Amino acid sequence: MVVLGSAVLALLLTLDDSSIPEPASGSFSCLILLSTVGMMFLVSATDLLLVFVSLELVSISSFILAGYERANPKSNEGSLKYFIFGAFSSAVMAYGISLFYGATGGTTLIAVRALGPLALTGLLFILVGFGFKAALAPMHFWVPDAYEGAPTPVTAFLSVAPKIAALGALARLLAALIPAASVDLGNLLSILCCLTMTVGNFVALFQRNVKRLLAYSSIAQAGYIVIGVVTGDAMGIQGILIYSFVYVAMNIGAFAVAIALANDRRGASPSAHARLDGARHGGPSGLDAADPYDLDSFDGLASRSLPAALAMTFFLLSLAGIPPLAGFFGKFYLIGSAVGTAHYGLAVAAVVNSVVSVYYYMSISYRMFFVSPRKGARAPRIGICLYATAALALAVTLFFGILPHRLAAWAQLSAKFLP
Amino acid sequence: MELPLLSLITFIPLAGALAVLCLPKDLRRAIEGVSLAAAAVPFALSAWLYFAFDRSTAAMQFVERHGWISSSAVRIDYYLGVDGLSAPLVMLTALMSLVALIASLGIKERFKEYAFWFLILEVGMLGVFESLDFFLFYVFWEITLVPMYFLIGIWGGPQKEYAAIKFFLYTLTGSVFMLLGILAMYFKATPHTFDMLELMKIHGALSFKFQALVFLAFYFGFAVKVPAFPFHTWLPLAHVEAPTAISVILAAVLLKMGVYGIMRVSYPMLPLGFEWFLPYLVVIAVINIVYGALCAMAQNDMKKMVAYSSINHMGYCLLAIAGVTATGFSGAAFQMVNHGIITGALFLLVGVIYDRAHTRDIGAFGGLATKVPVYAGLMSLACFASLGLPGMAGFVSEFLCFLGAFPRWKIYTAISVLGILTTAAFFLRMLEKVFLGPLNNRWADLTDMNARELVSLVPLAVLMVVLGIWPRLALDMMNATMVNLAGLFK
Numbered sequence: 001m002v003v004l005g006s007a008v009l010a011l012l013l014t015l016d017d018s019s020i021p022e023p024a025s026g027s028f029s030c031l032i033l034l035s036t037v038g039m040m041f042l043v044s045a046t047d048l049l050l051v052f053v054s055l056e057l058v059s060i061s062s063f064i065l066a067g068y069e070r071a072n073p074k075s076n077e078g079s080l081k082y083f084i085f086g087a088f089s090s091a092v093m094a095y096g097i098s099l100f101y102g103a104t105g106g107t108t109l110i111a112v113r114a115l116g117p118l119a120l121t122g123l124l125f126i127l128v129g130f131g132f133k134a135a136l137a138p139m140h141f142w143v144p145d146a147y148e149g150a151p152t153p154v155t156a157f158l159s160v161a162p163k164i165a166a167l168g169a170l171a172r173l174l175a176a177l178i179p180a181a182s183v184d185l186g187n188l189l190s191i192l193c194c195l196t197m198t199v200g201n202f203v204a205l206f207q208r209n210v211k212r213l214l215a216y217s218s219i220a221q222a223g224y225i226v227i228g229v230v231t232g233d234a235m236g237i238q239g240i241l242i243y244s245f246v247y248v249a250m251n252i253g254a255f256a257v258a259i260a261l262a263n264d265r266r267g268a269s270p271s272a273h274a275r276l277d278g279a280r281h282g283g284p285s286g287l288d289a290a291d292p293y294d295l296d297s298f299d300g301l302a303s304r305s306l307p308a309a310l311a312m313t314f315f316l317l318s319l320a321g322i323p324p325l326a327g328f329f330g331k332f333y334l335i336g337s338a339v340g341t342a343h344y345g346l347a348v349a350a351v352v353n354s355v356v357s358v359y360y361y362m363s364i365s366y367r368m369f370f371v372s373p374r375k376g377a378r379a380p381r382i383g384i385c386l387y388a389t390a391a392l393a394l395a396v397t398l399f400f401g402i403l404p405h406r407l408a409a410w411a412q413l414s415a416k417f418l419p
Numbered sequence: 420m421e422l423p424l425l426s427l428i429t430f431i432p433l434a435g436a437l438a439v440l441c442l443p444k445d446l447r448r449a450i451e452g453v454s455l456a457a458a459a460v461p462f463a464l465s466a467w468l469y470f471a472f473d474r475s476t477a478a479m480q481f482v483e484r485h486g487w488i489s490s491s492a493v494r495i496d497y498y499l500g501v502d503g504l505s506a507p508l509v510m511l512t513a514l515m516s517l518v519a520l521i522a523s524l525g526i527k528e529r530f531k532e533y534a535f536w537f538l539i540l541e542v543g544m545l546g547v548f549e550s551l552d553f554f555l556f557y558v559f560w561e562i563t564l565v566p567m568y569f570l571i572g573i574w575g576g577p578q579k580e581y582a583a584i585k586f587f588l589y590t591l592t593g594s595v596f597m598l599l600g601i602l603a604m605y606f607k608a609t610p611h612t613f614d615m616l617e618l619m620k621i622h623g624a625l626s627f628k629f630q631a632l633v634f635l636a637f638y639f640g641f642a643v644k645v646p647a648f649p650f651h652t653w654l655p656l657a658h659v660e661a662p663t664a665i666s667v668i669l670a671a672v673l674l675k676m677g678v679y680g681i682m683r684v685s686y687p688m689l690p691l692g693f694e695w696f697l698p699y700l701v702v703i704a705v706i707n708i709v710y711g712a713l714c715a716m717a718q719n720d721m722k723k724m725v726a727y728s729s730i731n732h733m734g735y736c737l738l739a740i741a742g743v744t745a746t747g748f749s750g751a752a753f754q755m756v757n758h759g760i761i762t763g764a765l766f767l768l769v770g771v772i773y774d775r776a777h778t779r780d781i782g783a784f785g786g787l788a789t790k791v792p793v794y795a796g797l798m799s800l801a802c803f804a805s806l807g808l809p810g811m812a813g814f815v816s817e818f819l820c821f822l823g824a825f826p827r828w829k830i831y832t833a834i835s836v837l838g839i840l841t842t843a844a845f846f847l848r849m850l851e852k853v854f855l856g857p858l859n860n861r862w863a864d865l866t867d868m869n870a871r872e873l874v875s876l877v878p879l880a881v882l883m884v885v886l887g888i889w890p891r892l893a894l895d896m897m898n899a900t901m902v903n904l905a906g907l908f909k
Contacts, residue, residue, distance in 0.1 A: 235493070302532065306444075322565060323558040332554075332598075336493070339602040347602070351595035358591055362568070362584060370572050370580055 032157060035061035039165035043172070048097045048107040048126070051169060055093070055133060058162050059086045066150040066158065078142075078149025085142040089132035096125025123185075126173070133166035136192050136226065137199040140219050147215035152262065152293075155211055156255035159218040164244040167222065171229045171240055189230045190346050197223030197353040204360050210258045210293045213360060214251070217319060220357060221247055227334045227346055236337035243330030246318070246400060250327055253393030254315040257308055260390070261297045298367040309368040311394045316361040318397045321354045326400040424468060425481050425499040428461045428513065429545045436538035444531040451524060454534035458517040458541065465513040472506055474895050477903035479551065479616070480506075487555075495613055498552040503900030504682060504752055505548040507893055508675055511759045512548065514878075515671040516541045521875040522767055523664035525774065526574060533574060537664075540566035544672045548679060553601045553613040557594070563673065564590055567665070575660040582653075582660035589653040590643055597640030597680075600633045604688065619687045627691045634692025637685050644677030645733050648706040655714075658726035663770025666722065670729050670766055671759035678736045678755055682748065682904070686740070690908045701741040701824075701831050707734030709834065712841035716848075721772070721779040724845060725765045728805065731842060732758045738828070738835055739820035745898075745905035747823020752897045754816035757804075757886065761813055764801045764879040768794070771872050772853075775865055781849055786858030791867045795854045797880055802846040804883040807839055812886035 038057030045051045063086060067079025099122030101107055131139040147155045174185065200220030207213040225247070228240035302309040318327035331354070338347040435457020442450050473480055479500035488495040501509055519537075526533055539562065546559030564587060572583030605611050607629065608621050622630070643650045654674075658666050686693050711731030718724040732754065739751035771794065773779050788795040804811035807818075817839065825832045868876070886893055 303529070306532065317565060323561045328558075328561075333493070335598070336602050336605070339599060340606045344599075347599055351599060352592075354595060355588060355592045359584065359588060362587065365569075366572070366580060366584070369569060 031061045031065050035065070035157075036161065039161055042165045043168040045169065046108065046172070048100060051173070052090075052093060052097055052129075055129065055166070055169075056090060058165065059090065059133070062086075062158055062162060065154045066146045068151050068154060069149070072149065074145075075149040075151070078146040082142045082146040085132060085139075089129050089139065092125050093129025096122040096127075096129065098122070099125065127170075130166050130170045130173070131192065134163050134170065134222050134226075135196075135219050136222060137196040137219065140196070140199065143219055144212045144215045147218075148209060148211045148293075152211065152255060152259045155215070156252050156259075159214065159255070160248045160251050163218065163222055164225075164248070167225050167229065167240065168244070171232075171237065174229060175232060186230055189226060190343065193223050193226040193230055193346065194349045195223075196220065196226065197349060201353050201356045201360075205356070207360070208295050210262075210295060210297070210364070213295070213364075214254060214258070217357065217360070218251060220353060221251070221319065223353070224331060224334055224350060227338050227343075227350060230346065231337040231341040231343060233337050233341050235333055235340055239330060239333030239337055242333055243327075246326040246330045246397070249393040249396035249400075250315045250318040250325075253390050253397065254312065254319065256390040256393065257312040257315070258293065258297075260308065261301070262293050295364065295367055298364055299371045301368040303372070308390075311390055312368060313365050314394060314397055316364055320358045320361045322358075324402050326397045329400065423483050424464060424471075425501065425509075425549050426483055428464045428468070428509065429499070429542060429549060431460050431464075432457050432516075432538040432541040432545070436535050436542070439531060439534045439538065442531065444529075447530060450531050450534055454520060454538060455517075457538055458513075458520045461541070461545065462513040462517045465510045468501070468506060469510060469896075472501075472896060474503075475899060477502060477899045482551075487552075493554075493613075494611070495554045496552045497555060498614065499549045499555075500551050501549055503897040504679070504904070507752065507756050507896055508548045508672075508679060509545060511675070511756050512541070512544045512672050515667060515759055515763050516544070518763065518767075518875045518879065519664040519667045519671075521871060522667065522770065523662065524871060526662065526664075529573065533570070536566035536569045540570065540668065544668075544676070547676050551615045553605065553615055553618070555613075556615070557598055557601055560594055560597075560676065561591075563676070564594075567669070567673070570665045571657060571661045574662040574665070577660070578656070579660045582656045585653050586657045589650070593640040593643030593650070596636045600636035600640070603629075603633050603636070615684070615688075622688060622690055625689070625691070627695070630689040630692035631695050632692075634685055634689045634696055637680065637689070638696065641677040641680040641685065642703075644680070645674060645707075645737065646677070646730065647703050647733070647737060648710060648730075651707075651711075651730050654730060655723055655726045658729070658766075659720065659722050663766060663773070666726075666766040666770075667763040670726075671763035674729060674733055675755045675759060678733065678740070678751060681737075681740060682751065686743075687904065687907060697741055697743070700737060701828050704734050704737035704741055705831050705834050705838075707731065707737060708838035709734075709841070712838045712845065716841055716845040718845075719781050721769045721781055721849065721853075722766070723779075724781070724849060725762060725769060728765075728842065728845070729758070729762055731838060732762065732805070734835070734838070735817055735820045738832070739823045742820075742824035742827050743905065744823045744826065745902045746819055748901040748904050749894060749897050750816055750819030750821075750823045752901065753890065753893055754820055756893055757812040757816045757883075760879050760882050760886075761801055761804045764797075764876060764883070765805060767872070767876055767879075768798050768801060771868060771876075776862065781852050784853040784859060784862065785856045786854070787862060787865065788854040789858060790862060790865050793867050793873075797868075797876055798854070799850055800880055800883065802850055804887070806843040806846045810884075810887050812883045812890070815887060815890040 035058050038054045038061065041050060041054035042058060045054055063079055063083045066082050067075055069075035097107065100119050101122075103119035103122060128139065130136075132142075135143045147159060150158060174189075197220050200216050200218070200223060204213050204216035204220065207216060225240055225243055228236035228243070230236075298312075301312070314325060318325035321328045321331040323329075323332075331350070335347050335350050338344075338350065435453055438453050438457070439450055442453065444450070468481070471481075479502050482500040483498070485497045486494075487497040516537075520534075523533065523537070543559050543562030543564075543566070546562065547556060550556040550559055568583050568587045571586060572579050575582060601613070604618050605613055607625060608618055612618065639650075643653075645651075646654045654669075658669060661669060708731055711727050711729075711734055715724045715727035715731060718727060736751040736754050736758075739747040739754065741747075769779060772784075776783070800811075804813045807814045821832055821836060824835075
């Protein structure tokens with residue numbers, strides 16, 4: 001787990017660093033690195049205090065990152081919401097940990113035998129903290145605003161890294177605690193999981209902004225991963241690992257294409273550019289109608305740049321879980337483990353949700369392939385870093401879709417390290 | 420070392436698709452050449468398959484098996500093979516893909532993308548009929564979805580987007596339930612396996628409740644594809660909106676995947692569930708036959724009429740399966756092949772007239788027989804074959820279907836025979852309105868079929884007659900498998 005977690009994050013980091021657009025600066029990279037350190041601690045922590053501290057490290061750097069576009073009101077709004085929600089959930093979690101401490105006399109997760117009602121309450125509070133970080137419904141309200149406001153590379157980062165780290169830690173926590181719990185926490189988690197998938201997918205149906213759409217879709221994706229946490233068998237754990245890894249690739253890939261298009265659009269229309277410049281320099285920002293992340297930036301992409309359109313399609317299909325792409329393989333493991341451990345309701349919910357998700361993922365494909373491009377639209381110029389990111393992500397998505405063998409073996413190896 | 424024939428058949432189109440993707444889109448000729456070659460080679464190989472096929476055994480042939488994914492949690496094989504049920508369908512797929520690709524050379528816009536998606540689609544269709552590993556089966560099954568979505572959605576008619584997404588969502592909903600069924604079977608087997616042949620052996624250990632439930636999950640996936648009433652509503656829409664060649668593929672191959680699934684998966688793996696569902700299945704079959712025919716009768720759009728006639732014809736397949744006899748199974752398999760050839764030809768023919776007249780309204784024509792004699796002749800031939808005129812392929816298979824179903828379902832079979840009457844009625848009505856009577860002057864300068872259209876249609880017409888006169892060409896291939904299939908639970 002540690003091995004995999006750090007590898008995933010290291011990979012993620014390189015991906016992300018290369019996709020930062022113009023205003024990349026030292027502190028930006030520094031914050032991302034800091035946050036990454038937090039995540040590595042988070043997934044490998046076996047003590048609740050350490051979990052808490054690392055979670056805070058992740059959170060605080062994320063708050064700053066989300067508000068990085070200082071002069072953009074949306075960025076501020078998102079960051080503030082994120083911060084308030086985050087602070088609240090941290091407080092709840094700290095309270096939960098103290099209850100846990102009071103009940104068991106320690107904060108270490110290993111060697112917990114039996115949990116009394118007090119510790120259980122504590123555990124619930126801790127769960128809230130994790131739910132917030134992983135954006136499980138109903139603790140997801142900060143997500144769309146924070147994601148929309150944050151600079152897009154940050155959004156890409158936030159939508160994968162903290163989420164996976166939190167889920168990884170959650171899996172570890174629950175693997176240690178569920179057997180000891182007197183009440184079946186599995187049911188509660190199943191409900192959370194279904195709720196998360198459903199809310200994420202159904203709300204995503206109505207989004208017009210790519211970032212918000214992907215934000216809601218990432219909520220749903222976290223829901224799928226929770227299936228593995230609930231079932232907790234070998235297939236489920238491997239499923240979590242595989243799916244997290246693949247999810248990083250496909251989600252970042254999708255964001256990379258979106259960033260490329262938005263950059264291009266900003267460059268293309270001077271007014272939008274001026275607005276952003278003005279905004280950046282603290283000048284008055286007129287509310288320009290052209291949102292560079294509106295879905296219509298995808299109009300006719302297929303005829304402008306077939307490779308970009310095909311790549312995006314593959315990312316989206318992979319997110320939707322269509323074989324033979326890697327996303328399917330991960331989902332297959334997760335749903336398989338749900339069926340194998342007799343969580344049939346969960347399995348049905350997951351597949352129905354996959355169908356729903358196809359609708360909005362395909363609505364992007366629809367714009368790329370079926371709608372003719374706007375007047376004067378040309379092939380987007382894609383920066384070399386973005387290009388490399390997308391290509392790498394695409395390679396992962398395709399390669400592990402067709403030959404998931406190595407990934408499976410790797411996951412099997414890592415799963416052994418789990419308690 | 421033996422040649423991996425099935426892999427070659429399946430993956431040459433994929434290689435073709437990738438090659439097409441690498442060609443610049445201005446080199447139209449090169450793209451056409453590569454894609455045609457990528458469809459022609461599998462067809463040639465499938466002809467070889469025909470001659471090399473051992474007709475005396477029901478066992479799987481040309482088997483290829485390699486480990487694909489193995490971990491502590493799952494074990495998945497790359498496992499291909501064909502028997503008397505799937506080999507004819509593989510050949511049909513290879514043939515119809517080639518024919519449809521020839522027919523689509525007339526496509527003007529974005530041909531590169533078209534060829535790419537088309538060849539990917541062919542890979543998926545071939546793979547479904549060949550795979551013997553459930554995971555692989557599902558992967559191929561789903562591969563057919565995405566290209567179809569784009570092919571309908573980009574090159575289709577006025578309502579194409581709606582038709583495309585409806586097709587996608589319908590079939591995906593069906594297939595995810597199939598996925599749950601597959602997983603349920605996997606976990607029921609000890610040791611856990613996706614090997615379809617192994618899974619056919621464990622039915623003794625499965626409880627009735629389990630079988631019924633899993634049967635429903637599979638049936639849902641297959642019925643959407645067939646399409647069986649009441650899951651058929653995507654079909655007329657998709658058919659009408661799809662470009663001609665894609666309608667051909669849809670009718671000739673994709674619908675067969677559903678019936679194939681019932682014969683390959685539902686019946687041998689879940690006999691109790693199948694037995695329990697039989698009374699419903701036969702009713703659904705009769706509804707498909709009668710209701711499909713009546714709907715076809717009510718259409719003025721030729722393409723829609725042919726689409727509804729597909730629902731009717733797939734009803735015969737379901738009826739024959741419900742008979743659970745060797746005759747019935749042979750009939751169903753043969754009907755699949757014939758329906759593929761005949762309905763494929765009908766869609767092509769409708770496309771031919773639509774390209775010229777830009778309308779498919781039956782009432783808009785009249786007296787065309789004098790103007791376009793070759794077209795009229797081929798159209799009549801296809802219609803007669805489709806309505807089951809003795810001497811043509813359709814007759815033999817429909818006869819076998821009824822023969823197979825009759826011992827068990829006398830009344831239902833009798834009702835279904837009435838369906839034939841309706842079929843005859845609507846085809847004859849169409850022929851009369853379009854070709855006979857005084858010539859409608861609007862069409863005074865209509866031209867007859869060109870070389871490309873003839874190349875794609877004449878082979879199909881020849882097959883309709885040859886298979887009608889000498890059906891053993893196909894039936895001998897299926898016989899051993901069907902006898903074995905019918906005798907499984909006697």
